[in-house]
Amino acid sequence: MILKTVTGGIVAGAAAGLFAGLLQLAFVQPVLLHAELYESGQLVHFGAETPAALATWPGIDPARDGLSLLFSMLVYTGYGLLLTAAIMLSRDEGSWISWREGLVWGVCGFIAAHLAPAYSLPPEVPGVAYVDVGPRQAWWAATIAATAAALWLLAFARRPWAPLLAVALLAAPHVIGAPQPDSFEGPVPPELAALFAARALGTGLAAWAALGVAVALLGRGQSTDNR
C-alpha cells in the first residue's frame, strides 16, 4: 500500500509537471527569453532605438528546454508527493477522494504554493532588481507553510477560533512583508515583467488543477489493500 501511494504521487506529479513544462515552453519561456535580451543589453528599453514589442518566436533549444521539462517534472513530483501526504492525512484510512475533490485540492495547492508567495514576491522575470536569494527563499517557504496551514484550518478544523487563526496566518506573511530591493534598477520593460508574472501564475493554476485530478485518480488504488 505504501509503495502504491508513493508511486501514485510520483506518477501524478511527473505527468502534471510535463503538462506544466509544455505550457511554460509555449507561454512563459518566450517572455523569459525576450526579457533576457534586455537583461543582456541586446535590447535597450528607452535607448536610442525603440525595439518592437512583439517578439519573434525564439524556437526550441533542445538542451535548455529539455532540462526545463525535466526539472518541471521534478518540481511537480515534489508537489504531488506533498499533496498526496496531505490528502492521506485528511481522510479516514482506506478512503480516497474523487477527481472533483482532487480539483479543489489542486486549486488550494496552487493558492498555497504559487498565489500566496506571489502576492508579495511575484514571479521574477530575469533582469529585475532583487535582494539576496537566502532571505527571499526563507520568506517564500514560510509563506507557503503558513498559507497551507491556514487552508487546512479552514477546511478541516472545527474549533470556533480556527477561522480567525487561518485569516491571521494568511495575512501574516504580507503584513510582515517580503524582502524587497532598495531601488528598482532592472532593465526589463515593466510590460514584460507583468506578462511574465501573469503567465507564470496562470500556468501554475492549470498545472495544479491537473495535478489534483491526477493525484485523485492515481491514488485511488490504495483504498482497498491497506491491511
Place this chain on the structure above:
Amino acid sequence: MIVSRQTILAGGISSRSVAVFLCGVLGLGILTLAGNVQAASLHNAAHDVRHANGFACH
C-alpha cells in the same frame, strides 16, 4: 469531512503514517534540490523552471 484518528496496527505505527512521512520527506527533498539549492550546475539547469514557478532564483 471529519479528521479521523488513524488506525494503529499491533506493530505500533500505522502504514498510513509511514506513507505520509515518506511522501513528505521525499517531496520536500525533491523541491529543495530542484527549486532552492544554489549550486551552479543545478541552478543553471533549473533556471527557467525556477523563474516560471515563482521560486527565488538568483
